[in-house]
Amino acid sequence: MRWRILRALLHKEVLRHLANRGGIALLLLLIAASLLLSFFGVRDAANGEVAPSVRLCYVDYGTPSPLVAHLRSHLPSELARYVEFRPAQRVPTDANGTIVYPQGTAAIQIRPGADGGYRISFWHPGRDASVMAPFEIWFWKEALHFTQSQPAAKPSPTIEAERLQLKGGLDPRSGMATALLLFGLFFVCVYLLPSLTCEERERGVLLAQALSPATTTEILAAKFLFYPVLALALAVVLTLTYRPIVLTRPFFWLALLAAVFGSMGIGLTIASLARTQRAASMGAMCYTLAVALLLFICQQNRIPGLPYLALEYHCPRMLHAALTDMVLASHWGHLAGATVLAVLWSLLAAFLFRRHGWQ
């Protein structure tokens, strides 16, 4: 690896991007959007919450009880896919011991109450408790059947209930900031990189570079240096306008690096496979849409496992956690997953590019 050649290749990339007015305009738009969000975005998550929906309701219980057993055995088939029973030991908590529920979920917590009764807490996302209506109807109907089924000699257990709103939630500001950050990363690495690389190939300039003393490894290294730096610089600017303090968090940088190198790998894979600039743009768009659709289908149908194979599943979660300073153990898991995927994508991209990417 020769620095003289790397420098010449990097200089060429800088010049090409400075001449690409469309790309510069979009990057500036992203920064402008981030500034607008920073100055005018709603800062109170509770007031500005995105209208929530419940795709999963947890039934969390301290100890197995007859009521829990009854509920479990009387779960209607239409709700079966949307209800999950969990003992307290399996419920994730943050560093302070507070129970954490993922976005789009609600919970029915069952605790022992006074005189052998039960204390029930209905936790709903957002201000509108009616989002939990199907689960509450089921619960109360079965709770009534349960009390009625008790032997007459035995007093019916008392059931105290309360409704509570889950704190936090996806506030528009942090959600938008995460979206802008991800869009910026994917724009640079999954759109710009394949598009400009394939343009070079289509024009034959990539071949001209490959016939110069620059080796394929050096051409590849220059791309692996330039695009991540551009993506990181954009991410830093966007984060600065949102919450500068986040830049001091190691988790943010780790998450960002995993996201950048993962998206670089995806972009370079597309660039190596596509023959023309048009094919590269189409490839980038189709990839993004296909993954979004796949994740949506998996989420709606609760298909396990498959989403973990997509970088796009891990990135929003870990970056949002980093931006909001709410990093849980699960986010470290997402970081590990994203890192593994980033390495795999980068290896695939390097293999494909070295094999026939420049031809």
Add this chain to the structure above:
Amino acid sequence: MGTDVILRLDDLTVRYGAFVAVDRLSLELRPGELFGLLGPNGAGKSSSLRVLIGQRRPSGGRVTVAGLDLVRDWQRIKTLFGYVPDRENHFEEFSGRRNLQIFAGLYGVPARRVEECLELVELSEAAHLPVRAYSLGMRRKLLLARGLLHRPRLLYLDEPSANLDIHSTAVVHGILRTLTAEGVTVLLTTHNMREVEEVCDRVAILCRGRLIALDSPLALRQQHVERKVDVLLAGGARRVFDLDDDDARACLGKHVAAGEVASLQTREFDFHETFLKLTGTPFE
């Protein structure tokens, strides 16, 4: 000849599946030689060139450049040759000068060499203009300038005079002659026999991947020119006299002495006829 050979092709074979594009082609090019590869479309010129510029591995045979094996020593060979493709491949958004500066950076040549090359191809005045504003001829001259940046020992040109006007063609041919005088070996592929005759020291004629003739253009002309004369007699009759036939030659002499010849025309070397005679297929 041994060490005096800059480029050697030994039984070079290029296959695309079952199709043989180049069939056991053997050539030797000497330093300072201007060599033409001539042939119709599909003759194997481009496939041979693709091997020489490392875009394709030979299916068989061996290629050496300055004694180095093309496959094994590719990285060392890359600095020895310059390549001028048939299709221009510039950074359209940059000026001609910027284009050369980028490649000068890759080759590690000083900035003044960029100006020298621009001057050589008569592009100094247009060097500041973006390439997208260049004419086809200017773009091709810029390609030549890029190919010469690092002072290669071997220069490959694919259809060098395509899209060039008469003056630019003369400039390019002049540059090629100067280069060969300095010891640079030039290998050019072309459809154009006239170009070969004007500039090449030797020419190889390819057809369907096979070498069918290898000689100097003059020798080819002498070997294959038709020694016949078309005569229009005073009475309006047309006759053809074969100059290799003693009787025909004597008969022509009689007609000329008797003042019966209205017009007389010798047959010129016709490359297309020669190609047809050599290969049995028309030059297309």
